[in-house]
Amino acid sequence: MSALVQKQSQISVFIDSVDTLAKVWGSPSQTVLFLKKVQQVVSSHTRKSAKYSQARCTYSKPFPPAAPSRMILSVSARCPVLPHLLTRAFCSDLHHIILHAPMLLRHISTTFLLNPPPLTLPPKWWSIFGPFSARERGEAERLYFSPQYTSGVVAVEDEVVVEIFSRSSGSKGIARVLEGWSPSKGPCKLEELEGLESVFANKEVSVPVRTSLIPFSKRILADEEQTSMDPTQNLTFSLSLTAPQEIARSQVVLPYVHGGE
Amino acid sequence: MKAHLSDVITPQQSPQRKSASTLIVLEHNLTRSSIPFLRALLNESLKEKEKGIQALVICLLYAPSVLVADTYQDGHLRVLDLTDHVSTFGSESNTDSEAPKTRSELLTAIQEG
Numbered sequence: 001m002s003a004l005v006q007k008q009s010q011i012s013v014f015i016d017s018v019d020t021l022a023k024v025w026g027s028p029s030q031t032v033l034f035l036k037k038v039q040q041v042v043s044s045h046t047r048k049s050a051k052y053s054q055a056r057c058t059y060s061k062p063f064p065p066a067a068p069s070r071m072i073l074s075v076s077a078r079c080p081v082l083p084h085l086l087t088r089a090f091c092s093d094l095h096h097i098i099l100h101a102p103m104l105l106r107h108i109s110t111t112f113l114l115n116p117p118p119l120t121l122p123p124k125w126w127s128i129f130g131p132f133s134a135r136e137r138g139e140a141e142r143l144y145f146s147p148q149y150t151s152g153v154v155a156v157e158d159e160v161v162v163e164i165f166s167r168s169s170g171s172k173g174i175a176r177v178l179e180g181w182s183p184s185k186g187p188c189k190l191e192e193l194e195g196l197e198s199v200f201a202n203k204e205v206s207v208p209v210r211t212s213l214i215p216f217s218k219r220i221l222a223d224e225e226q227t228s229m230d231p232t233q234n235l236t237f238s239l240s241l242t243a244p245q246e247i248a249r250s251q252v253v254l255p256y257v258h259g260g261e
Numbered sequence: 262m263k264a265h266l267s268d269v270i271t272p273q274q275s276p277q278r279k280s281a282s283t284l285i286v287l288e289h290n291l292t293r294s295s296i297p298f299l300r301a302l303l304n305e306s307l308k309e310k311e312k313g314i315q316a317l318v319i320c321l322l323y324a325p326s327v328l329v330a331d332t333y334q335d336g337h338l339r340v341l342d343l344t345d346h347v348s349t350f351g352s353e354s355n356t357d358s359e360a361p362k363t364r365s366e367l368l369t370a371i372q373e374g
Contacts, residue, residue, distance in 0.1 A: 010315070011315050011316070011317060012302075012303075012306040012315070012316045012317070013316075013317045013319070014299065014302070014303060014316065014317065014318045014319065014328070015319045015321065016299065016318070016319065016320050016321055016322050016323050016328065017321045017322035017323070019322075020321040020322045021321060024321075039282065039284065042282045043282040068282050068283050069282045069283075070282065070283045070284070070285055070306075071282060071283075071284050071285070072285045072287065072299070072302055073284070073285070073286050073287065074287045074289065074295045074299055075286055075287065075288055075289075076288070076289060076290065077288055077289070077290045078290075082286070082288065085284070085286050086286065090284070091282070091283075091284035093282065093283040093284065094283070094284050094285075094286065095264070095269045095283065095284070095285045095286070096286045096288065097269065097285065097286065097287050097288065097298070098288045099287070099288065099289050099290070099293040099295060099298065100292070100293065101292040101293050103292070104292075158297065160293050160297075160298065162266055162298075164264050164265075164266060164269060165264075166264030166269075175264040176264075177264055177265070177266075179265070179266045181266060181298065181301075183297045183300075183301065186267075186270075186301070187265070187266035187267045187270065
């Protein structure tokens with residue numbers, strides 16, 4: 001019974017440096033094989049816990065489903081093992097968390113005139129940010145330490161822009177979001193990061209509203225407001241015609257107009 | 262499917278989830294260290310100790326004190342400090358004999374955990 005109680009718990013296994021493992025063993029494939037074994041051990045731990053929960057449910061009140069065990073790996077962006085860890089074959093349930101400095105978003109904002117969501121539509125943002133952040137992973141470090149970004153900029157060292165890719169075995173597709181995080185605030189919106197104040201200052205959300213979502217009565221009122229505005233009222237010359245001018249205009253025979261004969 | 266950082270930090274069971282475990286890959290670079298974030302994940306795992314959640318920390322690069330303030334944690338936390346082992350590896354050391362030993366040591370620790 002004591003063994004069952006011990007096995008009741010879920011486990012979170014933290015490995016602080018996959019890079020070190022890869023260097024120690026000198027081979028990415030050996031490291032991946034080892035981590036796969038660890039992953040299997042962690043999974044079997046959860047299965048045992050689930051069996052225990054079911055057994056307990058038969059004797060007592062329903063037991064809430066337990067959270068799955070987790071393996072948390074810290075990997076550097078340049079580690080050769082990283083691409084292997086992200087495959088579905090390695091683990092179907094994945095949260096890939098990429099830590100960015102807020103400086104990277106400021107750089108994109110000034111260079112590409114592109115601000116992060118919700119200021120920009122997500123498809124447009126990801127089409128630029130995705131390739132840029134992947135290509136500039138080494139460049140981002142160079143940018144970060146360059147004098148252009150170390151002088152005159154509020155640098156809040158603890159703040160992080162977190163990019164999350166999530167994939168689950170129970171649902172199709174992946175989710176991709178950007179959020180902020182700091183040790184003091186915890187998870188927060190990007191707007192709440194001090195390092196991104198300049199990006200979000202005095203900028204309005206540019207997400208268009210679908211016309212079909214506006215109530216019909218409001219749409220009519222908006223149309224009336226538009227029609228009541230006369231665009232010719234403040235011109236220095238007259239574009240309107242008098243009554244005799246309109247009659248004369250209607251009597252003009254236009255060339256190449258057939259009378260339907 | 263939606264993903265939020267708070268859901269990642271706090272382990273939760275989703276009814277859609279089918280697999281027995283979740284992998285969290287924390288990618289860092291020179292501009293941002295993963296240590297504060299790892300610490301937050303670890304603290305959150307240990308908060309759920311009344312539900313029996315345990316944590317096993319395998320330290321290969323950083324000393325345990327960098328990640329964990331209190332290594333005791335009522336037996337809910339197990340720290341495996343292998344930083345000394347790792348420092349002996351290198352071109353001079355005999356990695357052929359050391360690596361399998363460390364590998365089996367790690368697997369045993371996880372199975373026991």
